[in-house]
Amino acid sequence: MAVFDELTKICETRKNVSLKNMCSIHIGGIGKYVCFPKSINEVYCLLNYLTAINLEYYVFGNGTNIVFEDGGYNSVLICMRKMQGMRFVKNNCYVLAGTNLLELNNKLAKHGLGGMEWSYGIPGTVGGAICMNAGAFAGCMANHIKYVWVLCDGKIKRLTNKQMHFDYRSSIIQHSKLVVLKVLLTLEHSEKSEIKQKQNDIFNQRLNTQPYGTINAGSVFKKTNLESAGKIIDKLGLKGVKIGDIQISSKHANFFINLGNGTSEDLHNLINFVKIRAKQEKNIFLQEEIMFVGNKKGTNI
Numbered sequence: 001m002a003v004f005d006e007l008t009k010i011c012e013t014r015k016n017v018s019l020k021n022m023c024s025i026h027i028g029g030i031g032k033y034v035c036f037p038k039s040i041n042e043v044y045c046l047l048n049y050l051t052a053i054n055l056e057y058y059v060f061g062n063g064t065n066i067v068f069e070d071g072g073y074n075s076v077l078i079c080m081r082k083m084q085g086m087r088f089v090k091n092n093c094y095v096l097a098g099t100n101l102l103e104l105n106n107k108l109a110k111h112g113l114g115g116m117e118w119s120y121g122i123p124g125t126v127g128g129a130i131c132m133n134a135g136a137f138a139g140c141m142a143n144h145i146k147y148v149w150v151l152c153d154g155k156i157k158r159l160t161n162k163q164m165h166f167d168y169r170s171s172i173i174q175h176s177k178l179v180v181l182k183v184l185l186t187l188e189h190s191e192k193s194e195i196k197q198k199q200n201d202i203f204n205q206r207l208n209t210q211p212y213g214t215i216n217a218g219s220v221f222k223k224t225n226l227e228s229a230g231k232i233i234d235k236l237g238l239k240g241v242k243i244g245d246i247q248i249s250s251k252h253a254n255f256f257i258n259l260g261n262g263t264s265e266d267l268h269n270l271i272n273f274v275k276i277r278a279k280q281e282k283n284i285f286l287q288e289e290i291m292f293v294g295n296k297k298g299t300n301i
C-alpha cells in the first residue's frame with residue numbers, strides 16, 4: 001500500500017492492471033503497478049524512488065513488440081506512452097520517447113521533413129523503435145538518430161549514434177537498464193505532398209502484405225541470413241497452423257494472431273513448434289524478435 005501511495009505522488013499509477021490491454025497481442029496476466037510518467041522529471045523521480053527502495057521495474061512503450069506472460073508482472077511497469085512531444089529546429093526534430101511513430105510521421109509531413117516514411121504504419125513509440133532499431137522497406141531508426149538522451153544510474157546522459165551500438169533490430173538499450181527519454185532526429189527537407197505520397201504507398205504495401213486488423217505483435221522472428229522468417233515458415237507449410245487460440249497468419253507467416261483467448265503459453269508452444277520444424281527440416285535457427293515480459297503462469301517471482 002505504501003509503495004502505491006508513493007508512486008501515485010510521483011505520477012499517474014494504476015494497480016492490478018490487466019496487461020492484456022497493455023500490449024498489441026492482447027495477452028498477459030495482472031500487472032501489480034503500472035506507472036504512466038508524462039515528463040522527463042517524472043521518469044527521473046520514479047527511477048530514483050524505485051532504485052532507492054530496490055524495486056524491480058520494466059520500461060515499455062506501446063507494447064507492440066512485447067508479450068506479457070500469463071502470470072503477469074509482480075512489480076512496477078513503467079509505460080512511457082503518455083510522455084509525448086516534438087520540437088522542430090530547421091531539419092532537426094527533438095522527440096520525447098513516448099511519442100507515437102504515427103503522430104511523428106504526420107508532423108514530419110506537415111513540416112516538409114522526409115526520410116522516415118518507411119516507418120509509416122509501425123504502431124510503436126519512438127522509445128520502443130530506438131530500443132529495437134525498428135526498420136522496414138530498407139530504412140531503420142539508426143539512420144536518423146543524432147543524439148539519444150537516456151537515464152543511466154540516476155543521471156541523464158546524451159549518447160551519440162555511435163554510442164547506441166545500433167544493429168539489426170538491436171541497440172545498447174536492449175542490453176542495459178538505460179531508459180530512453182528524448183531523441184534528436186535529423187531529416188531531409190522535402191515536398192510535403194511527396195512525403196504524404198510515400199507514406200501512403202508504404203501503408204498500402206503493409207495493407208497488402210500483412211494481416212492488418214488482426215490482433216498480433218508484428219514479426220515474431222528476426223530475418224535470417226538466408227531469407228525472411230515469413231518465407232521459411234511458409235515453405236514449411238505452416239500457414240494457418242494453430243495452437244490454442246494463437247494461429248500463424250495465412251497472409252504473412254511471420255505474424256502470429258491471437259484469435260481471442262490466446263495465452264502466452266499458446267504463443268510459446270507455437271514458437272517452439274515452428275523453431276523445431278525449421279531446425280529439423282531446413283537446419284535453420286529462428287530467433288525471436290518479440291520479447292516476453294513477466295512471470296510464466298505458476299511461477300511467482
Ligand SMILES: Cc1cc2nc3c(=O)[nH]c(=O)nc-3n(C[C@H](O)[C@H](O)[C@H](O)COP(=O)(O)OP(=O)(O)OC[C@H]3O[C@@H](n4cnc5c(N)ncnc54)[C@H](O)[C@@H]3O)c2cc1C
Nearest residue numbers: 061062063064065066124125127128129131134135180218
Ligand atoms: C502490426 C505491427 C507491425 C509492425 N511492423 C514493424 C516493422 O515494420 N518494423 C519493425 O521494426 N517493427 C515492427 N513492429 C514491431 C514494433 O511496432 C516496433 O518494434 C516498435 O518500434 C516497438 O515500439 P513500442 O513502443 O511498442 O515498444 P514496446 O513493445 O513497448 O517495447 C519494445 C522494447 O523497447 C523497450 N522500450 C520501449 N520504450 C523504451 C524506453 N523509453 N526506454 C527504454 N526501453 C524502452 C522495451 O523495454 C522493449 O524491450 C510491428 C508491430 C506490429 C504490431
